[in-house]
Amino acid sequence: MKKLLILPSVCLALVFSCSQKKQEFGLEISTDASQILKGKALFEQNCSTCHNFNEDAIGPNLSGLTRQVETSWIREFIKNPQQAIDAKDPRALELLAKYKTPMPGFPQLGEEIEAILSYLHTFETLPLEISGDTTSNLIPEKIQDSGIRLEVELFAQLPASDTMPPLAKMTKMEPIPGTERLMINDQRIGIYEIVNQEPILYLNVLEKRPAMVSKPGWATGVGSFAFHPEFESNGLFYTAHTEPGGTQVSDFGFTDSLKVFMQWVLTEWKAEDPKAKVFKGTDREILRIDNSSQAHGMQELTFNPNSKKGDSDFGLLYIGYGDGGTAEKRFAAISNHQGAGIYSSIIRIDPLGTDGKNGKYGIPKINPFAGVPGKAGEIVAYGFRNPNRIFWDSKGQLFATDIGQHSIEEINKIEPGKFYGWPIREGRFRINPFGSFRALYPLGEDDAKAGVTYPLIQLEHDETVAVIGGYFIPSGKLQGKFVFGDIPSGRLFFADLSQPNPEVQTWGVTFEGKEISMKALVNNDRVDLKFGIDGKGNVFIMSKAEGKVYKLRL
Template identity: 65%
Template sequence: MISKYALVPLFCGLILACSAPEKEFGKDISTSPDQIRLGKELFKQQCSNCHNFEQDGIGPNLSGLTRTVETEWIVEFINNPQAKIDAKDPRALALLEKFKVAMPPFHALGEEKINSLLSYLHTYETVQAGEPDSVVNLIEAGIPDSGIRLELELFAQLPASDSVPPMAKMTKMEPIPGTDRLMINDQRVGIYQLVNQKPELYLNLAEQRPDLVSKPGWATGLGSFVFHPDFVENGLFYTAHTEPGGTRPSDIGYTDSLDVFMQWILTEWQAKDPASLKFEGSSREMLRIDNPSQAHGMQELAFNPNSKKGDEDYGLLYIGYGDGASVERGFPAISHNDAQEVYSSILRIDPAGRNSRNGKYGIPASNPFANTPGKAGEVYANGFRNPNRIFWDEQGNFYATDIGQHTIEELNRVEAGKFYGWPIREGAFVINPYGRLRRLFPLPADDEKYGITYPLIQLEHDELAAIFAGYIMGYGELKGKFLFGDILSGRLFVSDLSAGPSPKVESLLVVYEGKEMTLEELVGGRVDLKFGIDADKRVFIMSKNEGKVFLIK
């Protein structure tokens, strides 16, 4: 299966698919210094997370693009790439087959900005690719259809926060512990409460934090939230959001030779009246981290739902933090830091403590590196590229989904102090973080000496492009099994995580209003899949495309 969608910015799929033409292209592109400077800034914001001018990234190497491809074609592709694919354009189809993904339309940029981008791109000559990409089907067995069909019904609709898809940018929907109050976020706005299935704005984060930015990219804004297990008594909850780089002095950063594009901020909020349907109260910033891109930051906040008062883990906050796309930027040492810093890690902190470097939170004494000189005591486990969802099963096993670079998507069973491979492994394959990131190699004979823990489940990009965890189902035909999916296409999968070291994965479809279909068909395009759960453990499927929430019956 070839997915049509991608977590890529502006120019995914733009590179010459055939031999270089004889005619000279780009003669009509402006070389104005002012326009080039504007284009450089636009490229940094919109494109650099997935593209560079030396090698293929998530999208292709863009060096020499304007010198080898017709300007008109590039502009048409930027405005509506899917139209090129639908029209069976040979170049578009060849690139879709190579990269497996395409981008959404960017017609909203307008002619002036697109021309500025072209001016900047035209400053680069062609750089020839080095070693070839890895072949597909590194994991030969395909994913079979389970035959299971999930019946969905429309449950809620978030108000549009933009005029073009994604109409609403929800990432999480969970109840306040000990209540049936169901909370859901929009990354651009804040936190809503669903009252009788209707959204009522609980926390207007855009108003409370005017520096909040939810563009460019998909992984910015209000990335995650979580309510304290004792919220009904103490009124505490936590958010992770983004602001532009340099907005405030950071608590954690990196070499100054790499730009700070974004900052991720962890905030503690305290409601005056925990029962109120609208937040009133105070807040305090706990942690501010520099990030080199709009991606792979503080994407998940969670408390262990199995812990009880008196347990060592009770009230400790888990945080998933990725590599910030530092590897793609050419700075893999930021990610591969041997737990010396918080990047590419799952963190565990005590919000009530004050023994951290900035004195605003605590480092639990039981953390694996809490008392190790030269290590970041916050780190619980490391070696993740983008641990976008973390969760526990009823037996207490701890898991994290990790979005891969170009080839492998992972589900890991997480244990304290373990190293999960990134950026020297993608799945159970070797990757050279200083080389061609689309190239994977077999594990060496002496692999054990590296101390790497490998995924419980690894899937290749010919099956899905970006993994996202749902929940272990507590009802229906999937009871006891783990439901997850592909963020982009919305393709759904199921697995029994208790079935040994390599559990079987199967796919499934949905039924809506009596018709069997895919989620792409249901929402009319790119799905931007997320999952939610309520106090009765009913599981929901959410799509940013139209801001809809569907209940799995």
């Protein structure tokens, strides 16, 4: 239940200050013990990434909520928050103004909402208003529109893997190296090949891995994939997927006092015939990592597309792994590890090696901490909350996008062994991982002592709330520019990453000759934006809402 009931305490004060008679709310909510236990499990599965009962986080502190707001309003808001926003409901508009993006509706929960209400009702204390909220207008300069509009045309559509949006959960579309075979994932199913603009199921991961789960959360399921640069000869490719916590013994974990909610699993697949349209072959598990929530796990798998055989990183697998939600659960040391752990890191392994922790992968000698006592040899760089895209420019410079907590989104220029700040920095601001995540502070005079490498680009949440990286445009009006966007709204940006202080501007699209917003294009207020590229360098924009892929006319 991502961003469930984003209702701040200040909003409660505004709404109820005009009432002359004190009202009692929640009298109809069940206090049955079994109902409460069921609600607790549902809350932990669907809501806990964004909400707690101590303070505002991605969503608000929910303590005392059911005793301050009508039960019927809460229930209907869970089912369809957009309806409340469209109706100009004062509470809903307060939420949107404070948290920047609407939550999705959850009509599928049905009667289970009653159990969640029962659990919420066990928290009686009304939260105190947060002091020191400094997360507004941190970056006064606003992003300007370039006036550039590119025509898009419908290229392909994945089969619906659910009956309600998002109809298909793609995160990546890229070619098999050295070929024009175009592969795309659906997080709920596996990997498709696009043949003559039609999807053909290449690998059904769910069938091969029945323990796989693709909910709750936007990023669960088959999160990413990568084909080995010599796939045509060796048949090797890799997937990352999620399974419930405790499914098997993990290779990397954390303290017993923090619950393992999910596990991310890295699998190597070997095709008997690399030219076959449907996978047939063998597989082996390479790596299993515990995650404390459904968020910020193994979001990216990739090989350096510029690397040639004989280069030092040829055939080495790059993995983006976030903090697993541990910082927000007040276990900051798990991500603030000073290079000793693999959470909140970009790691690089040799999938064909054997000197890794479990003997199923190798640690490349070129890694900055390889062989260094007390350090994780897998690490390339660390200090990221959610490094969801790793990419290179034509000169071989490595970059990564990083989704922030409540205030700042980042694009980082990656240097080996560097620390990029999380969880003690968000963008170029200080954050206290044991205090309020809504409070950011200026850097101190002694900031250099922290050893932080700061982002090349930082964007405030009034511009974008969840950054997703795209690709460098090969020709046309945006030639040489890197395009990226905001996942929920679909807002489109570009920048010249070769500059020391890149200017970010927006661009837009036209469809059938007419300018159109991304929300209108995909017929949904949540775009769930992703990007793709084919073997010829054509760039695509994709939306999970309807499972459609659009080609940019450059």
